[in-house]
Amino acid sequence: MEATKFQCKRSGKEVTLRIFDKADASDHDRFGQIAARAAEDPDLRTYKKPAEDLMADEKSEYLGAFDENGDPVAIKRINFDQEVIRQKVVPFPAILNATKMIQLGGSFVDEEYRHQGINTAQLEWSRQWGLANGYDEMVVVVANENPKSVIAHQRYFGEPVEGEYYDSVFNRPVTLFARETADDGEKKES
Numbered sequence: 001m002e003a004t005k006f007q008c009k010r011s012g013k014e015v016t017l018r019i020f021d022k023a024d025a026s027d028h029d030r031f032g033q034i035a036a037r038a039a040e041d042p043d044l045r046t047y048k049k050p051a052e053d054l055m056a057d058e059k060s061e062y063l064g065a066f067d068e069n070g071d072p073v074a075i076k077r078i079n080f081d082q083e084v085i086r087q088k089v090v091p092f093p094a095i096l097n098a099t100k101m102i103q104l105g106g107s108f109v110d111e112e113y114r115h116q117g118i119n120t121a122q123l124e125w126s127r128q129w130g131l132a133n134g135y136d137e138m139v140v141v142v143a144n145e146n147p148k149s150v151i152a153h154q155r156y157f158g159e160p161v162e163g164e165y166y167d168s169v170f171n172r173p174v175t176l177f178a179r180e181t182a183d184d185g186e187k188k189e190s
């Protein structure tokens with residue numbers, strides 16, 4: 001999907017949503033800067049690794065929100081390959097009965113841009129991208145120790161997937177959210 005513009009709630013600032021281009025050296029630098037800020041966020045435990053390592057993760061893509069100067073103000077990790085499940089929770093396809101899914105995680109929004117709908121816009125961008133590219137389901141795993149993020153994701157996904165889940169990589173209980181990419185949120189006639 002092409003770059004998409006999004007107007008932040010309240011501040012009215014415009015950001016552009018697009019995947020970081022790993023082949024672009026300047027994008028690589030920009031990614032390093034925001035990943036370093038993410039690493040310092042007390043609520044975020046996922047980005048423990050140095051920024052360089054993250055960009056070198058060939059199996060993941062990173063969806064950014066970029067300000068008018070082209071600097072990223074938010075990132076979200078996207079795994080298109082369901083073999084790569086960062087958080088060793090459970091075999092998602094078995095639980096969700098999906099054939100092809102994208103896994104999202106590692107979300108970070110710069111403080112001054114929070115609560116303006118950017119995370120929600122990134123989730124919606126991902127849903128539409130998934131739908132257009134043959135993915136039937138999107139999933140995200142959120143640490144229970146981060147209730148703000150649980151709330152933020154519940155707002156978009158609705159009730160979590162039933163059951164108790166544990167992340168054996170980061171050793172913590174997690175909440176699992178899933179949504180069919182075909183679910184555009186509109187109420188259907190029954």
Ligand SMILES: CC(C)(COP(=O)(O)OP(=O)(O)OC[C@H]1O[C@@H](n2cnc3c(N)ncnc32)[C@H](O)[C@@H]1OP(=O)(O)O)[C@@H](O)C(=O)NCCC(=O)NCCS
Binds near residue numbers: 113
């Ligand atoms: C969690 C985080 C990614 C949310 O991003 P965001 O762009 O601020 O989220 P949105 O603006 O799309 O908010 C969506 C909903 O979540 C809820 N929400 C968001 N932040 C919240 C907070 N701090 N406290 C309570 N509810 C919150 C609100 O209900 C909001 O809906 P509303 O605006 O209609 O009221 C962001 O706060 C963040 O980067 N936090 C630090 C890092 C982190 O914890 N990452 C999550 C790892 S999975």
